[in-house]
Amino acid sequence: MTKHTSHEIDIVKSDTTKIDAVDFDNLTFGRTFTDHMFICDFENGEWQTPRIMPYQPMTMDPSARVFHYGQAVFEGMKAYKDDDGKVWLFRPIDNFNRINKSAARLAMPEFPEDYFMKGLTTLLQMDSAWVKPGKGNSLYIRPFIIATDPAISASPSNNYRFMIICAPAKAYYTGKIRVLIAEEYSRSANGGVGFAKAAGNYAAQFYPTSLAQEKGFQQVIWTDADTHERLEEAGTMNVFFRINDTLITAPLSDRILDGVTRRSIIQLAEDNGIEVQVRPITVTEIKEASKNGSLKEIFGAGTAVVISPISAFEHAEELFELPNIENSYADTLKDKMLSIQHNMAEDKHGWRYMV
């Protein structure tokens, strides 16, 4: 390995690459990582010199606060390669802003924008061979911050580690999923951390989701904890409902993640003349709409799958099947998103960012 300082990032480049051992046609999401990772430690009240080094395990004290108190936040983003071999990000500043919003809610220090963007782009330039061209192929990017202070007092850590790791992701058609509407469990409270990409929000969903899976559903549609009437998220995605030709999604609150895909879908729908309503939508409303035939589509929206169409939902032991729609909003909007992300369509909102 050769060590040299470049652009204010200490870089140790891997002498070898693991890429030749990777079967890009058979990738399991999130299990294969690229050759390098980005690290920046927060010590003595400030972020230290960032580093890029070969992807490798790291040493942690068993008392590190992240293990005990879940003081950890993350982001999910993607890089895409166009047919000219150029690598693109999609609205990266939105992810940067959100990780700091999440960090603030968890009493963690904000990460500097220049470190974030420089670290991200330098890492992607070094590992650009891992971004495969082709619509739907991507490199999934995981920035995260963890509390590393070796002390188990239940208070904010003094030391943190910001990292970026990257995993190649294949274009795949997941098929439509069936979802169970939550009647008992919930993912977030008023005044809680549901709007943040806080690590603990995700583990809390695993058990209720496993119960849904035992009943033959892939995901849970989360409802508000008070009444279980308001439809809020689908699994780890925001959720959209199409009633007649109107697209409806819940308004942001401290329970709902301000999804970059959610925001982009709303804009793209409006750009394409689709009426969008951002308002509370209830279980009762979609059950009635399903019964009278006006409920046309439900889909989840998030970075990992862009749009995940839903074929059926169950509530109070009653199953509701959604119709098969030609030229669905889900398919249309997903295709438009992918075309912008892969530099195959006009980017009128300036969402693409060249690495």
Added chain:
Amino acid sequence: MTKHTSHEIDIVKSDTTKIDAVDFDNLTFGRTFTDHMFICDFENGEWQTPRIMPYQPMTMDPSARVFHYGQAVFEGMKAYKDDDGKVWLFRPIDNFNRINKSAARLAMPEFPEDYFMKGLTTLLQMDSAWVKPGKGNSLYIRPFIIATDPAISASPSNNYRFMIICAPAKAYYTGKIRVLIAEEYSRSANGGVGFAKAAGNYAAQFYPTSLAQEKGFQQVIWTDADTHERLEEAGTMNVFFRINDTLITAPLSDRILDGVTRRSIIQLAEDNGIEVQVRPITVTEIKEASKNGSLKEIFGAGTAVVISPISAFEHAEELFELPNIENSYADTLKDKMLSIQHNMAEDKHGWRYMV
């Protein structure tokens, strides 16, 4: 280091001890750890051979699920040394049962009772010099389980690590604390994980607590997320209110931790002829009781401090001071708890457990 297998635990004993370098009169809680730690890994669907080894940092992959999704649970317990040099635990089976209840809610595998008790007692026997005699001195014990699978898909981990680490804790009088009643933030939702010792519950409290601290309060009394009327927990403790001579604490729910100290305080109060009511108690009720002079005491109850008396609370910008009471329930019950824990009083409920 000498490696040998004993009692089905692989033991690597430290050749040296760090104990001589420790100033037991000036301990910061949770920063100093004993010579050994207990580890047991869950792999291939089962818990592997447990190990005790010198306390040391460990290697983790940056993609380990605990860093990303907060799949982690813990317990807090204490060991005490009596004047004959015998080491005692307090209701350890309750902690064992609760870590598995927490684990189940976070879709983690349950840990076997014999591994837990054998690991705990063997570790304490090896590090017994770290348990100092004297009422209030103790060894704080931290069992915890973390998700170690190196993969960032948002689903339960396949691999886990169970550990026990121990930190000596000094008897200290924290003084009375001032608390702020939560009007906006909350710690848990109906149908959420508030009843579990889930890592993420704790980081979520740090920011609201820091806001309270800026206003001159040490802790937050958490209220229900729906109405912010029902008084539920104080910081990371259960909370008790004394109105006239009746002791009141909120009933258990999926938002409230089933505290071992809480349960013991209820029993000890009843044993001593104090009327205990386990029922919802509201902000309105304690404000009125404070105004008419019937609110005598508020205290938090938890393993770390046993009982933490509260001198004042603020709600809606209005400050309520509590009276100074001779022979307070807080002092009386704390002393009775400590006497049982330190083998200085009859243990009629069989709570003590000799190591």
